Amino acid sequence: MPIDKFEILESTCVPLPAENIDTDQIIPARFLKAISREGFANYLFRDWRYDKNNKPVPDFILNNTEYSGQILLGGKNFGSGSSREHAAWAIYDYGFKVVVSSFFADIFKNNALNTGLLPVQVTKSFLKILFTAIENDHGTIVKIDLPNQEISLAASGIKENFEINSYKKECLLNGYDDIDYLISLKRRIIDFEKIKSFENEN
């Protein structure tokens, strides 16, 4: 899937301070039976969002109308567990463009980038500043500047730089995905296979 371009985003945030938010919480397995990519937003944090009678759980953050925005803040080790890309799809389909945490699980990070969802890894102390700012003012605006790899609080100007590998950054800025790139390498892949089978023969 080609991804949407991403450059600069200024938005309010939805804070979810739990640690080790695993992909089974982000989207429980029983909602993985679809064969298309549409409609996963409904299942995002399903078992935290709805009770067993499918009634919204009032104190879960996504059901709290005081919080909204395109940035999701999560605690350490966000996205651990299964390789299901459906987790990134659900977050993205719900309307988030960025997830901020102090630590991401590897597969989730790859899946997010391949979905066009930007994982922004900040220091523990910066994450704390963000959580506190949002607790004090739900309307706190956070700015994500991908070209400068910078995350900042619009009001106070407090900021931090974040890492992203330059290839993935290019992809997001331009809306490219990896498949086009790999297809462009086909000749080299075929050559590699020839050399490899030659080595195996000898």
Added chain:
Amino acid sequence: MKTLFDKIWDAHVISSIENGPDVLYIDRHLIHEVTSPQAFAGLRKRNFPVFRPEKIIAAADHNIPTQNQHLPIRDELSKQQVDKLSENCREHNITLYGINHPFNGIIHVIAPELGLTQPGMTIVCGDSHTSTHGAFGCIAFGIGTSEVEMALASQCVLQTKPKKMRIFINGKLNKCVSSKDIILHIISKISASGSTGYFIEYAGSTIRNMSMEARMTICNMSIEMGARGGIIAPDETTFNYIKDRKFSPKGTDMDKSLILFKTLKSDDNAVFDKELSFKAEDIEPMITYGTNPGMGMKITDSIPFIEDIEENNRESFRKSMEYMNFIPGRSLIDLPVDFVFVGSCTNGRIEDIRAFTSLVQGHKKADRITAWIVPGSKQVEKQAKAEGLVNLLYEAGFELRQPGCSACLAMNEDKIPEGKYSVSTSNRNFEGRQGPGARTLLASPLVAAASAITGKITDPRIFK
């Protein structure tokens, strides 16, 4: 001086992007019904063919029922997904071991038993427990659906080379301690995110003395501490295991392969980014008490007090105590349980069924226990019958079901009801993993067996 991991990785890099990932060639691509349909759809949309269908193996495993497999799948959505896999495989000439095929089973169980997993390979699958195959000395890791699409289209994925960690386990194992206990012990020490960003090589005398099945259990759960994967250098045990498998090299091909296989080990002076060491003697039968696999303890220990937990983790600790309905500081011994699940790509192999049977043999299942004993594959099922294990199980009040992922992730009917306790040999105790509201305690087949007989959490050593 190279690590084993470097040797295999470097031999598969087609090109490297500056400050970016490597283009890694994949020798074996495994697919299943849940994470592949959108990848095939993406390919179709772009009008690309599958580049190397002969390097792909498919199995239906996540969604399928574990009873009455000869009947059509009842759940409409599961059926649709399984049918879609068949359709995609047919259209693209991909070998499929579908439901009822004599080679069907959990993809990570069948690839090794068919000899499809071989030392030195790169293996991917849209499933995090692909790490299992590392037990054979290959680089095997889980990928997302976009990457499945990449692998279908080009037989390559883009990957950033992870850091390298080596974990030594030396010494002789205590009574009733299995590889499941070793890995639960390690994860409890270094936490569920302790290896994020790393690929782990397991080494040491305890590993060397292990069977392939036991090694697979260890590598399988590498992902549970955040690692990209785990790897064990192949040795005689490995070569003997693969020797006469259906798709392993035969005759002179095998002789040639063995020359390569024997080079697959870390050089003496190879440098790792991190090294850890554990003593086998320190390890006892384990059980988890919380909602991530790092929350484990010796079965005779007590749940920690909140003060013992690092401040940052207290909130999630509190949450998990509430979910599990446990009181900090309490022991779990004698806690009544309702379900016992033996199966999954962690502990659904023949050795696991043997271990479970060896303990329950001559006893009776406790009345309050519902037990699901699910073989990892058709071949495991067949072997269990041939060895007479099925009869022994039956006499003790247990029944062997048909293969599949089953209650490991509860996508089929095998769901633990809300609030019930399940002693499970699978790999994840996340909230709701075994069904909404289910409470999972991860353990070895022996702990599962002892608890199945008594109906409560029981130390297997009292039976042996």
